[in-house]
Amino acid sequence: MDCLFCNITADPEQQxxxxxxxxxYIQKPSEQRVLEGSGLIVPKRHVSDVFGLTAEEWRDTQxxxxxxxxxxxxxxxHEGYTVGWNTGIVGGQSIPHAHLHVIPRFSDEPLSGKGIRYWIKQKNNKRGTMSTKL
Incomplete structure (x- = not known):
């Protein structure tokens, strides 16, 4: 299988x-330039998304x-965190192996304080004002 997260050590930069x-829990130094301190929690078993995790994998993830x-x-x-799962292509998942993003956040970032709902609150959102009630 050619899955990045099934073969964590295949990428020498991934730690x-x-x-x-x-x-x-893994980190990749090259990604630290964009999101300092960011990392991922990945199950060792190949599972395409968070909904396929076993109770034991949930326990270990926590x-x-x-x-x-x-x-x-x-x-x-840092002053906060963004922690979350992207699920499916439409949900922003680019690697089809479940992974939990753990991102420390800093007050001097351009999107500081926006949170993960920032984009769905924008006026240009296709779903209009309904999405602001999430």
């Missing part, structure tokens, strides 16, 4: 920061999320 038997938070708080002086 496993810590892991459990079922999941890994455990790694708590560890990632502690790790990031030691490494950075």
């Amino acid at each position: 496993i920061i810590f892991e459990t038997d079922l999941c890994a 455990q790694l999320l708590v560890r990632a938070k502690a790790y990031l708080e030691e490494m950075y002086e």
Whole structure:
């Protein structure tokens, strides 16, 4: 299988920061230039999206999320987080293997304070004012 997350160590730049038997928290230094400190929690088993995770993979994901938070708080002086799953092409998922984004956020970023709902709140949104009620 030619899946980036099924073969984490195939990309020499991708680093496993810590892991459990079922999941890994990874970072890729080249992506740090765009989103400093960002990382992903990925199940080791190939599963296309978050809805296919087992109860055990959910447990390990939550455990790694708590560890990632502690790790990031030691490494950075950030003020918030964006944590989320993109699911399906329309949902923004570009790699068909479930992965949870863990992104520390900083007040001096151009989109600081916007959150993940920023784009759906815009007036040019195809769904109009209905989306602002989410």
